[in-house]
Amino acid sequence: MQDRSKLLILLFIAVVFAGLFIGVGLNADNYQYFLSRRVPKVVAMILAGIAIGQSALAFQTITNNRILTPSIMGFDALYIFTQTLVVVLFGGLSSYVLNDYLNFSISVAVMLAFSMLLFSFYFNSNKQNLMVLLLLGVILGQLFGSISSFLTMLMDPNDFATLQQSLFASFNNIKVELVYLCAPLLFVISALLFRLNRVLDVFWLDKDNATSLGIDVKKVTMQVLVLSACLIAISTALVGPILFFGLLVTNLAREMLRSYQHRVLLFGVSLLSVSSLLAGQWVVENIFGFSTTLSVVINFIGGIYFLSMLLRNKIV
Amino acid sequence: MIKLEKLTKFFGHSVVVNKASVEFEKGEVTSIIGPNGAGKSTLLSMASRLISKDEGQVFIDCKEIAEWDSKELAKRLAVLRQANSITMRFTVREMIAFGRFPYSQGKLTQQDQTIINQAIEYLDLVAIQDKYLDELSGGQRQLAFIAMVIAQDTDYVFLDEPLNNLDIKHSLQIMRNIGRLAREMNKAVVVVIHDINFASCYSNKIIALKKGQVVAQGEVNDVIQAHVLESIYETPFHIIELNGKRMCTYY
Numbered sequence: 001m002q003d004r005s006k007l008l009i010l011l012f013i014a015v016v017f018a019g020l021f022i023g024v025g026l027n028a029d030n031y032q033y034f035l036s037r038r039v040p041k042v043v044a045m046i047l048a049g050i051a052i053g054q055s056a057l058a059f060q061t062i063t064n065n066r067i068l069t070p071s072i073m074g075f076d077a078l079y080i081f082t083q084t085l086v087v088v089l090f091g092g093l094s095s096y097v098l099n100d101y102l103n104f105s106i107s108v109a110v111m112l113a114f115s116m117l118l119f120s121f122y123f124n125s126n127k128q129n130l131m132v133l134l135l136l137g138v139i140l141g142q143l144f145g146s147i148s149s150f151l152t153m154l155m156d157p158n159d160f161a162t163l164q165q166s167l168f169a170s171f172n173n174i175k176v177e178l179v180y181l182c183a184p185l186l187f188v189i190s191a192l193l194f195r196l197n198r199v200l201d202v203f204w205l206d207k208d209n210a211t212s213l214g215i216d217v218k219k220v221t222m223q224v225l226v227l228s229a230c231l232i233a234i235s236t237a238l239v240g241p242i243l244f245f246g247l248l249v250t251n252l253a254r255e256m257l258r259s260y261q262h263r264v265l266l267f268g269v270s271l272l273s274v275s276s277l278l279a280g281q282w283v284v285e286n287i288f289g290f291s292t293t294l295s296v297v298i299n300f301i302g303g304i305y306f307l308s309m310l311l312r313n314k315i316v
Numbered sequence: 317m318i319k320l321e322k323l324t325k326f327f328g329h330s331v332v333v334n335k336a337s338v339e340f341e342k343g344e345v346t347s348i349i350g351p352n353g354a355g356k357s358t359l360l361s362m363a364s365r366l367i368s369k370d371e372g373q374v375f376i377d378c379k380e381i382a383e384w385d386s387k388e389l390a391k392r393l394a395v396l397r398q399a400n401s402i403t404m405r406f407t408v409r410e411m412i413a414f415g416r417f418p419y420s421q422g423k424l425t426q427q428d429q430t431i432i433n434q435a436i437e438y439l440d441l442v443a444i445q446d447k448y449l450d451e452l453s454g455g456q457r458q459l460a461f462i463a464m465v466i467a468q469d470t471d472y473v474f475l476d477e478p479l480n481n482l483d484i485k486h487s488l489q490i491m492r493n494i495g496r497l498a499r500e501m502n503k504a505v506v507v508v509i510h511d512i513n514f515a516s517c518y519s520n521k522i523i524a525l526k527k528g529q530v531v532a533q534g535e536v537n538d539v540i541q542a543h544v545l546e547s548i549y550e551t552p553f554h555i556i557e558l559n560g561k562r563m564c565t566y567y
Contacts, residue, residue: 064403065403066403198417198421198422198423199421199422201414201422202414202417202422204402204403204404204406205402205411205414206397206402208361208366208395208397209396209397209414209464211365211366211386211395212364212366212390212393212394212395212396212468213390213414213415213417213418213468214386214387214388214389214390214391214417214418215386215417216386260404260405260406260410
């Protein structure tokens, strides 16, 4: 099958499930209320899908690795840490927690600042070894995770209840205002990433060959890392952390599509992650009847897939 | 012409390349020889901007390497390292097409296709152009990489150990083609090479490095001499002349 028809099938699946989410049970009496609830939810899933898929793919290309995703750099843990810290410092009822714009701005700003710090540390050192950067991310992620769990132990139970809402990936308490704020932001960032698509193709060759072909490897790596950080910040702030999802969709996209071109892969991975988020969430709601959450399902499937990659020696 | 002046590189406190001054001319094959750890690859990497230099200067067509725009330089100078780890499945043709990146930034024109075809024909890769790289033998893969460099169409070509892990037939094929690149296309080809006999038979000039210093350079017959090689490799050498070419035995 051609890549083009595979992409069309994915688009079709995404549209069908989006239609199911929005359309089922709609009638002339309830449509205003239902649409105002359902449309932001679907849009949030689409935005998060695109952000996670594209950031993971670009990140894997520049690190030359099939199992790394930005969440390994500690971004998820940092998000949890930020939320916990805000609740501890200002209390569960402060505007920093309850005001969506404010909370979103804080999360994004902290994540960007963290990535800048990490990257500048890396790019200013003499020996640039990407693995060191990643290891640093993993360790800092552990550190953030441990501090967060320590702080939640000390926390007032009421505060913890407010905190918990933002810590788990959830599509049922989407913040409507945030969705419409993120949409144009995401559009700009993925357009910037897409502009790099042909340069990213050259990254399939190794760094020396890319340099020989006139690419400023350091500059492009920096650009992609910053763009990925923005994307991850957006998706985490929007729907919470989804650990294995990026790994799952990038690898499935690479197995599904024959092309090496990021022009195709970026679209493919976005469509794949959007359609699987929509389909997965639909299954969770309508078949499991909310008895589980999507992130549990994703981490379950993603974990199994990760192990099977290990066993099949697919990890380059 | 490429001119290296007092090029120096430190790794920590130890000097890996020490004030190396050499020149590479168009139309010639220059081989860089020397024992392991002599700084051959480091020298080549500095001269082709893959790693930064600590002291000294590199002039490419009379312009210092730091003043070159990376994109423009990619149209003048191509470099191929020994370990080429590729994490994606490409066909031979798709990979060779990357050689046109400096000119078309990935949007191949008709002219690019013509040049890619020429590179494929030049190295006799027509039959395998649609095969995937992981289906090829080491020698064929190396030829495909060299074809990419040819498609890049640069005046200067740097190859770091192009014969690494190749059998005699493929080594010969690659060295002959390297000679043709210099002769027929008037390129300056610089190879880092371990096999002294290949260096002696297929190059115009030889540069010998030892402990980071240029210890001998010049025409083949100036460098391929028993006492010169003995001091470089600390091994007894015996030189024989066959059909006007010098060969070394050191067994």
